[in-house]
Each structure stands twice: as C-alpha cells, then as structure tokens.
Amino acid sequence: MTSVYEHYGLKPVINASGRMTILGVSTPGAAVVEAVNDGLSHYFEMKDLVDKTGAYIAGLLGCEDALVVSCASAGIAQSVAAVIARDDDWLLDNLHSAPLSVPHEIVLPKGHNVNFGAPVGTMVALGGGRLVEAGYANECSPAQLAAAVTASTAAILYIKSHHCVQKSHLSVAQAAAVAREHGVPLIVDAAAEEDLQAYYAAGADLVIYSGAKAIEGPTSGLVVGRQRHIAWVKRQSQGIGRAMKVGKEGILGLTRAVEEYLQQEKVSGAAMVEKMTPFIAQLNGLHGVQARVVWDSAGRDIARTEIHLDEAAIGRSTAALVQALKEGRPAIYFRGYKANEGIVEVDVRSVSAEQLHTLYLAIASLLTGEHQG
Structure with a gap:
C-alpha cells in the first residue's frame, strides 16, 4: 500500500519550526x-x-x-x-x-x-x-x-x-x-x-x-x-x-x-533541552556554526535550538541555506524569524531524535558539499 506522500506525489516534511499552520499544525493522537x-x-x-x-x-x-x-x-x-x-x-x-x-x-x-x-x-x-x-x-x-x-x-x-x-x-x-x-x-x-x-x-x-x-x-x-x-x-x-x-x-x-x-503529562522545557543536547554538540562541530539552547520569548516552557550561521565562513546567506533545506527531500522547515540576522531556530517538539540527526546531516551536507552518511 502506497503512503499518502506517494499516492499524491507529496513531499515528506520534517517540521522543525513548531506547530505552524503552513505545515498542518500538529498530528493529533x-x-x-x-x-x-x-x-x-x-x-x-x-x-x-x-x-x-x-x-x-x-x-x-x-x-x-x-x-x-x-x-x-x-x-x-x-x-x-x-x-x-x-x-x-x-x-x-x-x-x-x-x-x-x-x-x-x-x-x-x-x-x-x-x-x-x-x-x-x-x-x-x-x-x-x-x-x-x-x-x-x-x-x-x-x-x-x-x-x-x-x-x-x-x-x-x-x-x-x-x-x-x-x-x-x-x-x-x-x-x-x-x-x-x-x-x-x-x-x-x-x-x-x-x-x-x-x-x-x-x-x-x-x-x-x-x-x-x-x-x-x-x-x-x-x-x-x-x-x-x-x-x-x-x-x-x-x-x-x-x-x-x-x-x-x-x-x-x-x-x-x-x-x-x-x-496528559506536559513535556517540560528541561526534557526538550535533553533531547536537543546531542544535536547541538554535532552542530557545534561544523565550521561557521554556533548552536545553543534558547527559551521561548513569550515566556512559555519551551526550549529551542538557536543556530547562528557565520555567513562569511560558510560562503552563503542564511536565507539561501534555509531555502535549500525547504527544497530538499524531505523538506526541512526551521523557525526563520531571525534569518536576516543569520539566526534560525529548531523547535524539537514535533521532531524525533532520528529526524534531528537527519536535519544535522542535511545541514552538514550543504555546508561541506559532501554527502553525509
């Protein structure tokens, strides 16, 4: 049996931007x-x-x-x-x-x-x-x-x-x-x-x-x-x-x-930090990339990964990197509100640990020009 993606020719998506309307918001239980x-x-x-x-x-x-x-x-x-x-x-x-x-x-x-x-x-x-x-x-x-x-x-x-x-x-x-x-x-x-x-x-x-x-x-x-x-x-x-x-x-x-x-028991910000810590460590091993934990600006108990890209070091604009990830397969969506400052955020609430690793590999591949295994 074909998947819904295959049946309609849709592109799979990794939603690292949070519960956003443009990606269908959430996946009910x-x-x-x-x-x-x-x-x-x-x-x-x-x-x-x-x-x-x-x-x-x-x-x-x-x-x-x-x-x-x-x-x-x-x-x-x-x-x-x-x-x-x-x-x-x-x-x-x-x-x-x-x-x-x-x-x-x-x-x-x-x-x-x-x-x-x-x-x-x-x-x-x-x-x-x-x-x-x-x-x-x-x-x-x-x-x-x-x-x-x-x-x-x-x-x-x-x-x-x-x-x-x-x-x-x-x-x-x-x-x-x-x-x-x-x-x-x-x-x-x-x-x-x-x-x-x-x-x-x-x-x-x-x-x-x-x-x-x-x-x-x-x-x-x-x-x-x-x-x-x-x-x-x-x-x-x-x-x-x-x-x-x-x-x-x-x-x-x-x-x-x-x-x-x-x-239901709510997932705490501390649990989100634990989930993203290996991902942050991987990102900080890439040239021109600095990653850290940031907290929701509206005061909610939500932790995210902030990725700061040194555009001179990576040789491309943040906007171009974000667009390339969206055009990939699967399409990867960040929170891009600060892309003009060279900063994007990853919301891990709707992302599995496996998907975080896929996200890292996609970023590494774009930055190095080499396929990451």
Whole structure:
C-alpha cells in the first residue's frame, strides 16, 4: 500500500519550526482521531452538539461557557462581530451593509498589531470592526490603553503571542482592569498558548485558542468566556460565522483533544533541552556554526535550538541555506524569524531524535558539499 506522500506525489516534511499552520499544525493522537471518526459517522442536531460540547468544555476549564469554531482566526472575527452586533437581529444580518451607528472600534496595543500569517486587522475588519492602536510599537501602559478607549469602543483586543512586542507592554490582567473600568469587553487571542485557564481567570471576557496547536486537536478553534459573550458569538453562526462553520467532526475532535490535553503529562522545557543536547554538540562541530539552547520569548516552557550561521565562513546567506533545506527531500522547515540576522531556530517538539540527526546531516551536507552518511 502506497503512503499518502506517494499516492499524491507529496513531499515528506520534517517540521522543525513548531506547530505552524503552513505545515498542518500538529498530528493529533489516536483518541482524537477516534472522536473525529465518531463525528463523521453520526448525525446530530448541530445546535445541541454545539451547546452540549461547549458546556462540557466549560466544565473542564472552569469557565462560564465555551464554543468550538473553525480556527482561531475565525474566533477573532466572530468575537469582534459578537461584541458589535450583540443581540441586535438587524445588525446580525446587516453588519457590513451600512455605516455602523453602534460602537465598533476595537482597541489594541500597537505592538500587538501583527501579521500571524494574516494581519490581525483583517480579522477585525471581517468582524465589522475598526482597529484603533494604543500606545507605541515598543510601549503600551494601562494608561495609554485607557486613553484610546472612547464611546465608540466595542472591545479591547489583546494578542498573547511571541509575534508581539514583549517589552514595556501591559499584562492581560492590567488590560482586563482597563476594560472593566470603561465597561467594555476584553478579547484575548491566545492562539498558541498552553494555559487554557489563565487568561479567563485574569479577567478576559472572551479567550481564543487554536485547537490544533498546543491542544493538538483537528483544525479548529476554541472560544471560552463569559456566558453572555459566548452567546453573542454563537449568534454569529447566522451571520459571518456561516462562512466559517466548523463540522461535527471538528467539534467532537477538539472536545476530546481538550480532555486529553488536560490529562496528559506536559513535556517540560528541561526534557526538550535533553533531547536537543546531542544535536547541538554535532552542530557545534561544523565550521561557521554556533548552536545553543534558547527559551521561548513569550515566556512559555519551551526550549529551542538557536543556530547562528557565520555567513562569511560558510560562503552563503542564511536565507539561501534555509531555502535549500525547504527544497530538499524531505523538506526541512526551521523557525526563520531571525534569518536576516543569520539566526534560525529548531523547535524539537514535533521532531524525533532520528529526524534531528537527519536535519544535522542535511545541514552538514550543504555546508561541506559532501554527502553525509
């Protein structure tokens, strides 16, 4: 029997970049696959399925309510639409067809206005909102966030991500205090975050997660929060959410994934360091290469291998090396956010020890011009 790669002529991939959308994010376990199959094999009253699974997840996480959506980006768009339209039936049908007279500005720290594969502002616009930046790219205090809130503000949006500026920015709890003081909801996009309870506990009204990243579910998203706000998001299934609907298999798959995620023992950063130590030693034996352990810039317990390439010594640019590895077979993907500085990172969470050795051999072969056995 041919593999899926052979059947469709696809290129095998070693994912050393982490749980990234461009590579299919993650590989769910057998229990999640079974739940997806259950969803595919049965019929349900979809409203009943949405409500019951949401209540079940909320019970697991200790929040008022929850909702499975198609992805985290859809969660942002639908949450924005929800806080604008609320219970208004006319707005539910006409969100984009006429100028809005209700509050529709979404305030976020300027350093959080990022592109995570698509611009945050695009998701806000899809939800009918207008983005308003608070503070500066390298600074946003509670006072600066509060100064951007007006009578036209529908919500504050906080992006908890390594993509965002980390220094001199207020915390989720501080943003929640500003939101409460001004009587507006706080939406937190925590797509890749690993703590499914902290941001709700810190005062957020809606928190959005990717179902396929840390939770390792099927392609999906999870919105948790206050009951009234989740009810507004649910209403968007008859509005913009219709174009973003999640299937029964995604709902059941993510619900099971949340169960599994809460029960499983998390792989620690220390274990990641142990896994990558032989790989780092091999890399440091190559001319023009320096490798070391670095920790996640957003504060998560994730250790990665940072590879610094001396471009003058290796005789090629970092970008060219990264591209050559992507074009190889198997294709090898790094985290390339600092490639312009001659630095790439290896995320070992989705890579086996054998694949790390394959990665080393591929780098060594490109640098020496010799096939490595």
